[in-house]
Amino acid sequence: MKVGIIGLGIMGYRIAKNLAKDDILNYVYDRTPAKSMEFKKEFENVEYFNDPTELAKSSDVVITILSDDNAVTSIIKPLIPIASNKIIIDMSTISPITSYELAKEINSKGYFYDAPIIGTSIAVENKSIVILVGGPYEKFETVKEILTHTSNNIVYMGGNGFGLKGKLVNNLLIGVYMAALSEAFNFGLDLGLTKEQIGDILSKLSSARSPTSEIKIPKIINGDYSTQFSVKNIRKDLDIIINISQHYNSLVPLASLTENLYKITESLGYSSLDFSSIFEMYRKLTLK
Template structure:
């Protein structure tokens, strides 16, 4: 099976490397080949045009930034893709767009899966991502070995778009969790109590969380190296508010806080930099 991959960024590159370790032949399209040198050194085959990648490969995978990027890339893919092939979008994108792509795929007799991942760059490097898949269940089962190349927990979420809906729910939970950590930090600071006690005293109790484990110390140390970019998190949260039937008050608050940080130059920092808003 030949796999084509579009989007070899902070998440995509290690995912490609895991596929190569599993002996898959991976073809990669990139506008700037110099930016994916480690992937090419690992054995990936560079394609200079999306047309060549789509025509050469059996499965086409995408991992780009924003829904607008997904739409643009799939407009090009659909020009060249043959009936019977499979496309998998690993981007965290709009559930409604995933449904639209699936409908277009049906017209072209191409199976489309939405398969956003969670676990950050650490999970991508370790091959321990959670993969959330929407689309035909029989196609999910057929593609499962691909997901298992870089994922630890693989879930079939139901019809097209459901993988995206579940991923957006994940982002909603993370946003409110990060907000809670920051508010607790501010509370202790105002009371002249060592803020680091949030970690030393509370991480193993009922208030403990994955976000506190992964990002707590980074937040307090001022380590904002991106495991997941602020600009992409804002994108995800805006998808949540635009497609939600409930107010999502906490998410709207967090978006505004991040937008303030973007104005201060934090767009390409990690999500843990939210703490800067409270300092």
């Protein structure tokens, strides 16, 4: 079985590395050729393509991990005519509606799965990410067997789109939670507490502590906003959540408010940095 990956961004590159280390990855493609060439230097047995459709023609299983709805649609649509008996696993976070529409076309010939990720780039390296899978159960075990090389927790959520629905539930929470952590941290500083005192409360002592606070509070303390999950991506996901909420008549006022806070953070120049940099928005806009 030949496996190819399309998309060598922060998450895609690390997932590709996990598969290549286990000798199950055959091909890669990225719209930035230098990334593909860099990967080829690291893993000589993996070939790279300059055309994603050509990669798909040579692959039995195609994994995509891309930035947004437009990127996924532009890659998947040309694959429809050649999708016969192929398994396509999209690990991007996009609208479940977009994904479902693509799935209807692919599933008439092959098998399409949404398989978004819960976890950071560090979790990918540790193979501790959670992958939520939506799609035909018929080939789920094959999908799971492949994804086991990059995750120890793969959950079947139901039909097409249900993996993404689960992911959006998670990202609504972490988007709001990160903003709340930053607001609480900023509030503590304004009250005269030290960074270390606030850090201990939020990441060690609080009843609301979590894996997210344990990872992100040290980044705030150290001013280290190297990207694990970017501001522009959480803002994009919150935008999807708000649009989907209208489709399902669901009330999401905190998501709407928090999306605007991330938009302000982007306007201050933090778009590509880790979403914990929303803390800097609070510091810059705090009235003194």
